[in-house]
Amino acid sequence: MRKVAVVGVGMTKFGPSEKTQVEMFAEAALEAIDGSNIETRDIQALFVGNALGGFVEGQFNIAPLLASELGLSADTPSNRFEGACASGSVAIRDAFMLVAAGYHDLVLVGGTERCTVMGTPMATRTFAMASDSRYEEFNGITFPGVFAMVAHLYSQKYGIPLKKLKERMAMVAVKNHKNGTMNPLAHFQKEITVETVLKGFMVADPLQLLDCCPFSDGAAAIVLASEEVAKKLTDKPVYIRGVGQGSAGPLYRQKDLTVPAARVAAAKQAYGMAGVKPSDIDVVELHDCFTIAEIVASEALGLFEYGTGSEAVERGESQIGGRVAINPSGGLKAKGHPIGATGVAQAYEIVKQLRGECGARQVKGAKLGLTDTLGGDLATMVNIIYGI
Amino acid sequence: MRKVAVVGVGMTKFGPSEKTQVEMFAEAALEAIDGSNIETRDIQALFVGNALGGFVEGQFNIAPLLASELGLSADTPSNRFEGACASGSVAIRDAFMLVAAGYHDLVLVGGTERCTVMGTPMATRTFAMASDSRYEEFNGITFPGVFAMVAHLYSQKYGIPLKKLKERMAMVAVKNHKNGTMNPLAHFQKEITVETVLKGFMVADPLQLLDCCPFSDGAAAIVLASEEVAKKLTDKPVYIRGVGQGSAGPLYRQKDLTVPAARVAAAKQAYGMAGVKPSDIDVVELHDCFTIAEIVASEALGLFEYGTGSEAVERGESQIGGRVAINPSGGLKAKGHPIGATGVAQAYEIVKQLRGECGARQVKGAKLGLTDTLGGDLATMVNIIYGI
Numbered sequence: 001m002r003k004v005a006v007v008g009v010g011m012t013k014f015g016p017s018e019k020t021q022v023e024m025f026a027e028a029a030l031e032a033i034d035g036s037n038i039e040t041r042d043i044q045a046l047f048v049g050n051a052l053g054g055f056v057e058g059q060f061n062i063a064p065l066l067a068s069e070l071g072l073s074a075d076t077p078s079n080r081f082e083g084a085c086a087s088g089s090v091a092i093r094d095a096f097m098l099v100a101a102g103y104h105d106l107v108l109v110g111g112t113e114r115c116t117v118m119g120t121p122m123a124t125r126t127f128a129m130a131s132d133s134r135y136e137e138f139n140g141i142t143f144p145g146v147f148a149m150v151a152h153l154y155s156q157k158y159g160i161p162l163k164k165l166k167e168r169m170a171m172v173a174v175k176n177h178k179n180g181t182m183n184p185l186a187h188f189q190k191e192i193t194v195e196t197v198l199k200g201f202m203v204a205d206p207l208q209l210l211d212c213c214p215f216s217d218g219a220a221a222i223v224l225a226s227e228e229v230a231k232k233l234t235d236k237p238v239y240i241r242g243v244g245q246g247s248a249g250p251l252y253r254q255k256d257l258t259v260p261a262a263r264v265a266a267a268k269q270a271y272g273m274a275g276v277k278p279s280d281i282d283v284v285e286l287h288d289c290f291t292i293a294e295i296v297a298s299e300a301l302g303l304f305e306y307g308t309g310s311e312a313v314e315r316g317e318s319q320i321g322g323r324v325a326i327n328p329s330g331g332l333k334a335k336g337h338p339i340g341a342t343g344v345a346q347a348y349e350i351v352k353q354l355r356g357e358c359g360a361r362q363v364k365g366a367k368l369g370l371t372d373t374l375g376g377d378l379a380t381m382v383n384i385i386y387g388i
Numbered sequence: 389m390r391k392v393a394v395v396g397v398g399m400t401k402f403g404p405s406e407k408t409q410v411e412m413f414a415e416a417a418l419e420a421i422d423g424s425n426i427e428t429r430d431i432q433a434l435f436v437g438n439a440l441g442g443f444v445e446g447q448f449n450i451a452p453l454l455a456s457e458l459g460l461s462a463d464t465p466s467n468r469f470e471g472a473c474a475s476g477s478v479a480i481r482d483a484f485m486l487v488a489a490g491y492h493d494l495v496l497v498g499g500t501e502r503c504t505v506m507g508t509p510m511a512t513r514t515f516a517m518a519s520d521s522r523y524e525e526f527n528g529i530t531f532p533g534v535f536a537m538v539a540h541l542y543s544q545k546y547g548i549p550l551k552k553l554k555e556r557m558a559m560v561a562v563k564n565h566k567n568g569t570m571n572p573l574a575h576f577q578k579e580i581t582v583e584t585v586l587k588g589f590m591v592a593d594p595l596q597l598l599d600c601c602p603f604s605d606g607a608a609a610i611v612l613a614s615e616e617v618a619k620k621l622t623d624k625p626v627y628i629r630g631v632g633q634g635s636a637g638p639l640y641r642q643k644d645l646t647v648p649a650a651r652v653a654a655a656k657q658a659y660g661m662a663g664v665k666p667s668d669i670d671v672v673e674l675h676d677c678f679t680i681a682e683i684v685a686s687e688a689l690g691l692f693e694y695g696t697g698s699e700a701v702e703r704g705e706s707q708i709g710g711r712v713a714i715n716p717s718g719g720l721k722a723k724g725h726p727i728g729a730t731g732v733a734q735a736y737e738i739v740k741q742l743r744g745e746c747g748a749r750q751v752k753g754a755k756l757g758l759t760d761t762l763g764g765d766l767a768t769m770v771n772i773i774y775g776i
Contacts, residue, residue, distance in 0.1 A: 134410070379453065
C-alpha cells in the first residue's frame with residue numbers, strides 16, 4: 001500500500017447558519033482545494049459524510065449533487081456515508097484505503113450537516129434514530145439518556161462518588177470551552193466555570209446542559225493525495241499513519257458501556273497499522289458529545305488507565321500543554337457538532353496542529369495526532385492516526 | 389489488484405413483508421453465508437445499501453446493528469451507503485475495490501429496505517427527496533414526473549410518435565412481468581398485456597400505472613471473496629470483471645436526460661476494466677424503474693443504437709432467448725424495488741444466471757452479465773460486469 005497524505009483542509013464556521021448543506025460543503029471544499037494547490041478538476045473521487053439531510057432538508061443522495069456543485073466531471077464517483085456522528089470519519093477511512101491501494105491519486109473527503117433549523121428538542125428526538133429503533137428508541141431513550149447511564153455506570157464501577165465525578169465532568173466542559181475561545185471557527189467561544197456547569201438545568205441526570213455538546217451547522221473538507229502527488233503539492237504533508245473501525249450495538253448486547261468494544265477494536269487496529277503506542281500521541285480530537293464521553297474515550301484509547309480519566313482531567317493532563325492535549329479545537333463540546341461534518345473537522349484540527357498553524361491553541365511540537373469518532377449507540381467507532 | 393468472486397448469494401421474497409429491515413437482511417445474509425460454505429465469523433467487513441430507513445423505521449446507522457444481528461465481532465467494520473436507488477450497487481463496488489486491493493479476503497455486501505408500510509403516495513413523496521431539494525423537489529416533481537419528461541424528450545428527439553412509444557413501453561412491462569412469473573421471489577408473478585398497460589390509470593403523462601415499478605420490501609446479500617479464497621469455497625465462482633460509477637445532477641445541469649452523462653461514464657469505466665464490449669454481454673439486469681427507463685438505459689449501455697431501444701423491445705431482442713436478455717428476473721418492474729436492496733438483487737440474478745441456476749428463466753449459455761443501477765435524479769450510476 002502507498003502512503004497517503006492530507007494536502008489541504010477547509011472548514012466553515014460552526015454554529016447556526018442560513019446556508020444549505022450543499023453551500024456549506026462547497027465553501028469548505030473550495031478552501032481545501034485552494035490550499036492543496038490543485039484545481040477542482042483534479043479531484044478523482046468524492047466521499048462525504050452526512051446524517052440528517054433527509055430530515056432537515058429533504059435531501060437524499062447528496063453526494064452527486066455536491067460533486068455537481070463543484071463542477072466535477074460525470075466520471076467522478078461520489079459516495080455518501082452514513083454512520084451517524086461518525087459519518088465523516090467513515091468517509092475518510094474509506095477514501096484513505098482507496099488512495100493507498102492506488103485507485104485514486106487525489107480525492108476530496110468532506111462532511112456537511114444542518115441541525116439548528118430543527119431546534120434542539122426536535123434534533124434530539126430525530127437523532128435518537130441512530131440508536132436501535134426496535135428496543136431502544138422505541139422505549140424513549142435519546143443520546144443524553146445513553147450517556148447519563150454511562151456516567152452512572154462509571155461512577156459505580158470505579159467507586160467515584162457522583163458528586164466528585166460531576167465536578168470532574170464539569171472540568172472537561174471548562175477545558176473545552178477555554179480551548180474554543182482560541183478557535184475562531186468554534187460554535188462557542190466563551191469561557192465557562194465549573195459552577196456554571198453545575199448550575200445548568202438537568203438534561204438527563206447526571207448530565208446538565210453544559211455537559212452536552214450543541215447541535216451545530218457546518219461543513220469540513222480535506223484533500224487526500226498519494227505520497228508521490230502530495231510531495232509535489234505541499235512541503236507540509238500530513239500522513240495518515242493508521243486507521244481503524246469497529247462495530248457493535250445495540251446497547252443491550254454490549255457488555256460494558258464504559259468500555260465500548262467497538263472503540264477498543266478500532267483503536268487497536270489504528271495503533272497497530274501506525275506502529276505506535278497511545279503514549280506516543282501528542283494531540284487528540286475525540287468524541288466528547290457529552291463530558292463523560294470524553295473521560296471514557298480517553299481511557300479506551302489508552303491515553304489514561306481505566307478509572308483514572310476523570311482524575312487526569314482534574315490534574316490538567318489533557319489541557320493544551322498537559323501530558324496529551326485532548327480537544328484543543330474545543331471539541332464537539334465547544335467547537336460544535338454538525339453531525340456528518342464532525343469527523344472531518346477533527347481531521348482539520350489535527351492537520352492544522354501537526355502543521356503548527358493553530359496560533360494560541362497550538363500544541364507545541366505536535367508530531368502525532370489521533371482522531372476518535374463515535375456513531376450511534378456506541379455502535380460505529382473510527383480512529384485515525386495522523387503524523388508528519 | 390486481485391481477482392474477486394461472488395461465492396454466495398441470498399435474497400428474500402420481494403413484496404410486502406411484516407419483517408423489519410434488520411430481520412430481512414439477516415435472512416438474505418444467512419442464505420448467502422450458508423451458500424458460501426463459510427461461517428458467519430469468517431466475514432471480515434460488512435457493506436450495506438439502505439435509503440429510507442430513517443423515515444420508514446426511524447433507523448439511522450443500521451450497518452453496525454446488522455453486524456451485531458449476525459454476531460460479527462467488534463473489530464468488523466460496517467458501512468451504510470446511501471446513493472438512493474443505487475445504494476446497494478454503490479456498496480458492492482466499494483467492497484469489490486477493497487477486496488481486490490487486499491484489505492479483506494471475505495466480505496458480506498447487502499441491501500435492505502422496507503417501503504410498503506408507507507403506502508405508495510407517501511413513499512413517492514418521501515423518495516422525491518433523492519432529487520435536488522432546492523430546485524426540483526421544491527417545485528413538486530417526483531420520480532414519475534422525471535421519467536415522464538424523459539419519455540416526452542425521447543419521443544421528440546427520435547421522432548417516434550408518443551402513441552407508438554407508449555405501445556413499446558408497454559411491451560417492456562409485458563416482457564418483465566412475463567419474466568417475473570418465472571421468478572418465485574418476484575413481487576409480481578402474473579402476466580399482463582399491452583392492453584392492460586394502456587388501460588391503466590395515468591400516473592404522470594405518458595406513464596400509466598403499469599409503466600411504473602412498485603415499491604417493495606426485501607433484502608439481498610452476496611459474499612465476495614478474493615480469488616484464492618473463492619477457489620477453496622466453490623467450484624462455481626462468478627468473478628467481478630469490471631466496475632464503474634459516475635455522478636451527475638441535478639436535472640437542470642444535465643444536457644440530455646435521455647442519455648445520462650453519469651451512466652455513459654460508469655459504463656465506459658466498467659467495460660474498460662473488464663476489457664469487453666457491449667455486444668459481449670449475454671444477460672443484463674438494468675434499472676427499469678419505469679418502462680421508458682429500460683429503453684434509454686439499454687441505449688446508453690451500448691446494447692442497442694441510440695433511438696432504436698424501443699424498436700428492439702418490439703422485435704423481442706431483449707427477451708430471454710433474444711439478442712441480449714434484459715431483466716430476466718422481472719426487473720424492478722415485476723421483481724420489485726426495495727430501494728437499497730435493488731442493486732444487490734441485480735447481482736443475485738446475474739450470479740444465478742451465470743451459474744445456470746435460473747430454471748425456466750435461464751438465459752442459455754450466459755457467460756457475461758451486466759448490472760446497471762440508477763440513483764436519484766439521474767445522478768448516481770453504477771455498472772458492474774460479472775463473468776465466469
